[in-house]
Structure formats: C-alpha cells, structure tokens
Amino acid sequence: MSRFSLLVLSFITFSSLLCYIAASSQDVSGMSEERLEAMVDRVYDELVRQQDSQEDDEANCGCSWASPYTCGTNDGTVCNIQCCSKYRGGGGNNGGNNHNSGSSSSGWRTGKTTRYFDCAKPSCSWPSNTRLPTFVRSCLKNGVSPASPNGPNGSRHGGGDGTAYAYTCNNQHPFTKNGVMYAFAAANVPCCQCYELEFLSHSVGGASAYRGQLAGKKMIIQVTNKGGDLSGDHFDLMIPGGGLGIFDACSHQFGGHNWGNRYGGVTSESQCAGLPSQHRAGCYWRFRDFKNADNPGVKFRKLSKCPSELTSRSGCQA
Structure with a gap:
C-alpha cells in the first residue's frame, strides 16, 4: 500500500470508527483505553484489507489498456467487465435484452455468466485454497500427467521447460451428457462447490448480444477457480477459445496457436480449428451445444453434492 493510501486511511479511520460504534450500538463512555485501542485497530485493519484488495484487483487486470475506444462492447471476460464498466455506464447492452441480477422465487437466485480459458493451474488446485480432503487436479505440460499439488503455475512462471509447471488438465472442458450441459467455472464462492444453472431468455447486467437461444436449458457447473473480483452471482465459464485474459498459460503450454482475441476469444466456429487438438471439442461445444x-x-442454486460427471474430471468433491 502507498504512503498516500495510509495517510488517507488515517483521516477516515476516526469517522469509520464512529460509524462502527453507531451500527453496533456500543456504549463507549465506560470503555477502558485498551478496549478503545482494540476497536480502533480492528476498524483500521479492515480498511487496510479493503484497500489492498482493491489495489490487487486493479493490478491483476492491468486496466491501463481500457479506454472509451477499447471498451465498446463486453467481450465476455472478467477483466473487460472490471476495467470497462466506467466507460460503458451501468447496465448497457449490445443489442440484447438486459436485466439486473437479484433473488428469485422457489429458492433460486438470478445471476450472470461470462467466459474464459487460460490453461493456467486452477486456483482450487492449491490444497491451501480448498481446505478439503481433495483439491482440483492440475496437469503437467502434456495436459494429462498429474502435476504436484504445490507445483508452480505455468502462467505465473512463464512456462519454462514445462516439466515442473502446472496447467489446466485437458479434460476440464465443457461437455453435454443426456441433454444436460456440464462445465467448470470461476466464481467467488468456496472451491469445488457445484451449482445447477437454468438459462434465462435474457442477459443479466453488463453488455451482451444474447438473444435467449438457451432459455430453459440447464447446466451443472463446478467451481475450480476462485474469482475474488466476481460477485456472488457471477459465474465465469471455462470454455476453450473463450479468451486468454491476463493469466495466459496456453501460449506457454502449446506454443503458436490462434486463440482468438485476448479478451473474448474466437468469434466463429471455424476458428476452433486453430486451437490445439486437445481443446477443439470444447471450442466446438460453444458454437453447437451452447449455441454461441x-x-x-x-437462475441458479447450489447442489448438495457434485455429480460424478464433474468430480471424475476435477478430482475434487466439496
């Protein structure tokens, strides 16, 4: 954190403390000096945590590229949404129907989806992130051989010779079975949880050209990546050719292939042929089963147990 940020925090801590006292209905008139100091420290630490989290999010997405000229439409990536929202205004659209997210009846909640695929080691592959007996399986450069749970991420370390770095396994791509779609996703929820999604006839929040072609169809997803910059009702679907974003491990893992636009990915089914053979099926799935x-x-709801169709590929059971 910068010195300026700390200086700002020192000015706002007192007002934040007053708000905290008012909200918690605490009587400070008889409070000891030690208890008052502890309360100030607690409020200050929370302000520091929030400031650091905001700075980390901005640094991760590298929003210096964003401008009114580069943010014309939502291309389906988290960083595009985060960096470009101020240039689009709230709730803009790109020709599709748009609604705000929120609660719905019958225990379902309303949410939104985006897409990405970066080949990087899933964050839920780190045992420390799952706090479960199991964690998401990651693979070596060939996409098949299991990587060490604590092996370095191929995107962060540049790939090297690939022998010790961890990547997304080749089989962690979307598919359809018995009329139900399955996929893996990033979301700001605990690792390895599964959700049932039912597609609406409209998009939710942000710009989208969605015309309702999936209305009524269902998908089961498992969260294999933590999305700290996502809201609790936002699922970033992992679809090959969906956009590398800033955590590009695909270039290190597979070398020279055409993955489409860095934000948004390929734009036509024919471009799927430019992807590595291991990921073409998942790319074609987007244009066929997922109807582009x-x-x-x-609308979505949490499942009490993940189906074997997903856990057999991820290796993780919440």
Whole structure:
C-alpha cells in the first residue's frame, strides 16, 4: 500500500470508527483505553484489507489498456467487465435484452455468466485454497500427467521447460451428457462447490448480444477457480477459445496457436480449428451445444453434492 493510501486511511479511520460504534450500538463512555485501542485497530485493519484488495484487483487486470475506444462492447471476460464498466455506464447492452441480477422465487437466485480459458493451474488446485480432503487436479505440460499439488503455475512462471509447471488438465472442458450441459467455472464462492444453472431468455447486467437461444436449458457447473473480483452471482465459464485474459498459460503450454482475441476469444466456429487438438471439442461445444450464447443470464442454486460427471474430471468433491 502507498504512503498516500495510509495517510488517507488515517483521516477516515476516526469517522469509520464512529460509524462502527453507531451500527453496533456500543456504549463507549465506560470503555477502558485498551478496549478503545482494540476497536480502533480492528476498524483500521479492515480498511487496510479493503484497500489492498482493491489495489490487487486493479493490478491483476492491468486496466491501463481500457479506454472509451477499447471498451465498446463486453467481450465476455472478467477483466473487460472490471476495467470497462466506467466507460460503458451501468447496465448497457449490445443489442440484447438486459436485466439486473437479484433473488428469485422457489429458492433460486438470478445471476450472470461470462467466459474464459487460460490453461493456467486452477486456483482450487492449491490444497491451501480448498481446505478439503481433495483439491482440483492440475496437469503437467502434456495436459494429462498429474502435476504436484504445490507445483508452480505455468502462467505465473512463464512456462519454462514445462516439466515442473502446472496447467489446466485437458479434460476440464465443457461437455453435454443426456441433454444436460456440464462445465467448470470461476466464481467467488468456496472451491469445488457445484451449482445447477437454468438459462434465462435474457442477459443479466453488463453488455451482451444474447438473444435467449438457451432459455430453459440447464447446466451443472463446478467451481475450480476462485474469482475474488466476481460477485456472488457471477459465474465465469471455462470454455476453450473463450479468451486468454491476463493469466495466459496456453501460449506457454502449446506454443503458436490462434486463440482468438485476448479478451473474448474466437468469434466463429471455424476458428476452433486453430486451437490445439486437445481443446477443439470444447471450442466446438460453444458454437453447437451452447449455441454461441453471449453471456446468458441464469437462475441458479447450489447442489448438495457434485455429480460424478464433474468430480471424475476435477478430482475434487466439496
């Protein structure tokens, strides 16, 4: 954190403390000096944590590229949404229907989806992130051989010779079975949880060209990546050719292939042929089963247990 940020925090800590006292209905008139100091420290630490989290999010997405000229439409990535929202205004759209997220009846909640695929080691592959007996399986450069749970991420370390670095396993791509779609996703929820999604006839929040082509269809997803910059109702679906974003491990893992636009990915089914053979099926799935839906809105609910169709590929059971 910068010195300026700390200086700002020192000015706002007192007002934040007053708000904390008012909200908690605490009587400070008889409070000891030690208790008052502890309360100030607690408020100050929370302000520092929030400031650091905001700075980390901005640094991770590298928003220096964003401008009114580069943010014309939502291309389906988290960083595009985070960096470009101030240039689009709230709730803009790109020709599709748009609604705000929120609660719905029958225990379902309304949410939104985006897409990405960066080949990087899933964050839920780190045992320290799952706090479960199991964690998401990651693979060596060939995409098949298991990587060490604590092996370095191929995107962060530049790939090297690939022998010790961890990547997304080749089989962690979307598929359809018995009329139900399955996929892995990033979300700001605990690792390895599974959700049932039912697609709406409209998009939810942000720009989208979605026209309702998936309305009524269902998908089961498992969260394999933590999305600290995502809201609790936002699922970033992992679809090959969906956009490398800033954590590009695909270039290190596979070398020279055409993955499409860095934010948004490929734009046509024919471009799937430019991906490595291991990921073409997942790319074709987007244009066939998923009907090239652009960030469709969903209603969703948490499942008590993940289906074997997903856990057999991820290796993780919440």
